Amino acid sequence: MKIRLENPSNSKKKTAMLCGYVLENSDKILGLQNFNSKITSSVEQSIKDMGGIFGKIAVIPTNEKLTQRILLAGLGKKEDFTNDTIRFVSGKIAQKAKELKLKEFTIIAPPSSLIEPLSSVSQIVEGCKMSLYKFEKYKSKKENADPNLTILISKSEKISSSIKTAEIISDGVIYTKSIANLPPNECTPTTLANFSRIIAKKNNMKCNIISKVELKKRGFGGIFAVGQGSKNEPKLIILEHFRGPKNEKPIVLVGKAVTFDTGGISLKPGEKMDEMKFDKCGGCTVIGIMKAVSELKLPINLVGIIPSVENMPGGEAYRPGDIIKLYNGKTAEILNTDAEGRIILADALSYGEKQYSPKAIIDFATLTGACIIALGTNIAGMVSNNKKLTDMIMESSKRTTEEIWNLPLNDDYMDMIKSEVADMKNVGIGRAAGTITAAAFLRNAIEKTPWIHIDIAGVAWTQIATKEKPYNPKGATGFGVRLILDYLQN
Template sequence: MKIRVENPKNSKKTMMLCGFVLEDSDKVLGLEKVDAKIISSLKQSIKDMGGMFGKIVFIPSEGKTSRMLLAGLGKKENFTNDTIRFVSGKIAQKARELKLREFSIIVPPSSIVEPISAVSQIVEGCKMSLYKFEKYKSKKENIIPDLTILVSKSEKISKMIKTSDIISDGVLFTKDIANLPPNDCTPTTLANVSKILSKKNRMKCSIISKKELEKKGFGGIVAVGQGSKNEPKLIILEHRMGSRNEKPIVLVGKAVTFDTGGISLKPGEKMDEMKFDKCGGCTVIGIMKAVSELKLPINIVGIIPSVENMPGGESYRPGDIIKLYSGKTAEILNTDAEGRIILSDALSFGEKQYSPKAIIDFATLTGACIIALGTNVAGIISNDEKLTQKIKESSKRTTEEIWELPLNNDYMDMIKSDVADMKNVGIGRAAGTITAAAFLRNAIKDTPWVHIDIAGVAWTQVATKDKPYNPKGATGFGVRLILDYLQNI
């Protein structure tokens, strides 16, 4: 999608002029700056559509445009930071349905919404809503029309359009690799994707393969990955644009390219969705892409432990005791609780190798998180209130919703083992999301750390809220959230 900005008064003819309408309002927001001649002819159409949230209506026009679209924003008092993003997505999808080459959206006046925020939401909503995963289709059907944003030009507006464009591309890149099928996306595939990305975006990329993982003591990653012919990899991406002495922020993402559950085999129903068990790692790769393209003046390290969890003669077993990178031992009671094992190695490595000022991990870790929070809110567990608060603030701005769960010594006690330092599952089904995080907490000494469980939000599921910018498949959840956090440090 090509995006350009035009001053409303100087706007050229467009194939579809799109404007927003508040509920129970009698005018199109900002239209008077574009084409005052057609305002009177719209009154009945505006009254009929009522400005209801998400409702769109076409009307004939005699002004500069061959067609016009009215899009309802609902009541002003119900506005969120997602309102314009959501409605802009519906506009973009209608433009595609009509097979238009381009369309224009009028930015509402500052009395309604801050223009910088509106522009950001319009770009993100339009770009993300036009996404389709068509890599394996013989006939490509997706049509991407260009977008013109009608707003008074300024350096801040231009910068925000560029920033939002890059962030949206980061989300779409994340979706592209997360949607790859398991036969076409192994740990080696993710490693190769990262290598190509690093060369293009001037990041350092290191890949640690199985023999070196064994030699360096990554007992968790090796154990989980040893049942598959597709060898495990530890992928490391480094963006170094901060000062030389500045400690980095480390991002860690679980990337199980396919999860059968191993010896503790999952039920067959919906096992195909386990291609999405790599979404945490894909999120980190997408963030690193955007960070490098935004040229953020900070130091960021992305660490992606990647395995395929398969049953077989070489698989690790319930009853095994493995030694993790931290030096601690773990009793394996369920091989389907594998994400915490590979993340544990990666977290310990990240802390020891980089002495970071903060660690944030992403993982499709527990079905228990879906039971607790559903499929529209991610779980967050932390050892640091200040770091948690900053990410909560980013959550409010981006509307990628999170909810904090507790982690105290009682939960830590639930994963103590009689025969090892800890066990990889808690007591029964109680507090499954928290006991998984407790296992991860054991991997970290004293670095501020946040764990984000994205099991319910990483891809669209039965109860996922219908949003135009989240078409079926991977959602890219977490990319916008953490990029906002990083930009506001």
């Protein structure tokens, strides 16, 4: 999709489809007053009929040679307007344009009295680009090409910059979805390592890959243990973006990337096991963020660490009852080999803290089914040891509408993972507080750095109860990319 800006004019616009937003209980298309009155009068009845209901779309042929169609897009009630309204509705517009097989379409940006212009164009771009994404890599017949978009708004350097930023962010989300959607036979730990190398080379980042033999030699006991049951060897992927002051401590992002999770010896049920290709979504999110940050050339120091394994029940697989030594020297009793994500994350978190002395660590993981039970499939769980960092992430959550919920972590939960034969065990007591006890295991890997763990098990891909959004078509959602990019920019 090519996107361009154009100043509104008082003459008719040459376009296959001119799109405008309509508030509920309004008789006007926002911004259309700048255009030919004949076009405006031809759609008055349609405005009344569609009523501006949120997400409702109406297309009216105009019998005009220049402006061939008018599209009305309902924004709902003004008092219900959110930071996601324009993004959501713009996605609906873009999908309609593609359905009509148009080569291009034009959107009139809503007035500044409704939404700040920079936010407006960002949401239009994100909604349109992300809603046109579809995972078709393995389809022999592809859908028609994406239409190009013109945004009508008073042009300025800030507006142009905002659109460019929104394009890069959207592309980061789309890239994250594209690799997360890959099937396990096409995406192994080595594949993710190769993707990272390509991104690093293209965007002037440093990339370091630690492989199986070196992992064992350097004391990454958790990553080595979980990955040893598969013929596809484990990898620890490290991406470095250092564009900030030399003496400034970096932020470290860590993402769980289990390219397929059978549960290991503690084998999962067969039903929906195919969805375990999405157990790599945390790592894919970090890769997508690093790609976008490098393309945005953000003047910050940032490190992405992705522990990647395939959890298989092979002859060399780790077992329930094993005791393994983690990177930080602590020992973990294995009671369930399907609680593998926390084990590889613990190694990566410890390495990130020891190697980089960061000012903050944020990890992403499809960690626990318990998080879906607690919060459903539209809100991610969050556990932290630092209120200031938590508050900043929550502010970014409000701006991006990638929703998260803060969960507690006190000594009672830490006690629930104490082991009688090792420093800790990899599952808590029964099913109680499963999301928090998993985070408690990770907390043992952090010494003093401000840290946030985000459990994306319910939001990383579309599931039965996932709220339908045009920019989240079936499959991986890329959750967390927009959230963290907002945090890093602010």
